[in-house]
Amino acid sequence: MILFGDYHTHSEYSRNGHGKGTIFENASVAQQKGLKQIAITDHGFNHRLFGVKRRDIPDIKEDILNAKEVTGVDILLGMETNLISQNGDIDIKEEDYEFLDVLLMGFHKIVKMDKFNDTMKLSLANICTGAFAPSKELINRNTTAFLKALDKYPIDVITHLNYGCPTDTLAVARMAKQKxxxxxxxGKHICFTDKELDIMAGEGVKFIVNSDAHRPDRVGECNRAMNLIFKLGIPLSQVVNIDKLPKFHQKRGQN
Ligand SMILES: [Zn+2]
Ligand SMILES: [Zn+2]
Structure with a gap:
């Protein structure tokens, strides 16, 4: 059971000191740990504190080229985009596909939402629920937003599903499978039950194991997920980056 690639790592381009290392440092750790490929997936543009700036994209591309050359690790340019509306919009434009090798999407709290109503119903509603049991209405609203996003965009990976935004896990997973x-x-947040994971696996949902590293030394650290796969006997054929390299939606994975 060998991890071939880590497709969710943050770099210093996640602003305000959120991501600690350079792209080169992430790649060096990946090389030391024997990974063949990684993705640099900093926070999407609408994240108020940590989002990448559009003007940084040329520098990110250049850093990736240099790090690839020195380390020999293949590096994809991705982004962890944000859900920004109840209607399933995410913070990306059509022209961004040109530079994106892999498209991740997740819910984050401190994000500039599409409309005031989305700030109230999606952002604040989830923040206020916090540790309390979420209402059915909130779960339904969150689920609808995820289903619409999956339908609208060629999303490769849903990151940390249910983290800070509870959904009907199986409904989202079924749509993900279809798309x-x-x-x-x-590597840090697994917010569904073993039973839900078991059902997803039984229905043929595909999984990807990622560290969500915010520091170079965490790149490739996925023990929690690996242990779960082992414990529940998830078929490795359904985990796209163990013992093989994944294929993503677009031109991705072969540069
Ligand atoms: Zn995240
Ligand atoms: Zn992340």
Missing amino acids: GTFIELN
């Missing part, structure tokens, strides 16, 4: 989207088994 060729992978459900992430995140």
Whole structure:
């Protein structure tokens, strides 16, 4: 059971000191750990604190080229985009596909939402629920937003599903399967039950194991997810980056 690639790593381009290392440092750790490929997936543009700036994209591309050359690790340019509306919009434009090798999407709290109503109903509603049991209405609203996003965009990976935004896990996973989207088994946040994971696996949902590293030394650290796969006997044929390299939606994975 060998991890071939880590497709959710943050770099210093996640602003305000959120991502700690350079792209080169992420790639160096990946090389030391024997990974063949990684993705640099900093926070999407609408994240108020940590989002990448559009003007940084040329520098990110250049850093990736240099790091690839020195380390020999293949590096994809991705982004962890944000859900920004109840209507399933995410913070990306059509022209961004040109530079994106892999498209991740997740819910984050401190994000500039599409409309005031989305700030109230999606952002604040989830923040206020916090540790309390979420209402059925909130779960339904969150689920609808995820289903619409999956339908509208060629999303490769749903990151840390249910983290800060509870959904009907199985409804989202079924739509993901239909759309060729992978459900992430995140190195830090796995917010569904073993039973739900078992049902997803039984229905043929595809998974991807990622670290969500915010520091170079965390790149490739996915023990929690690996242990879960082992414990529940998830078929490795359904985990797209163990013992093989994944194929993503677009031109991705072969540069
Ligand atoms: Zn995230
Ligand atoms: Zn992340």
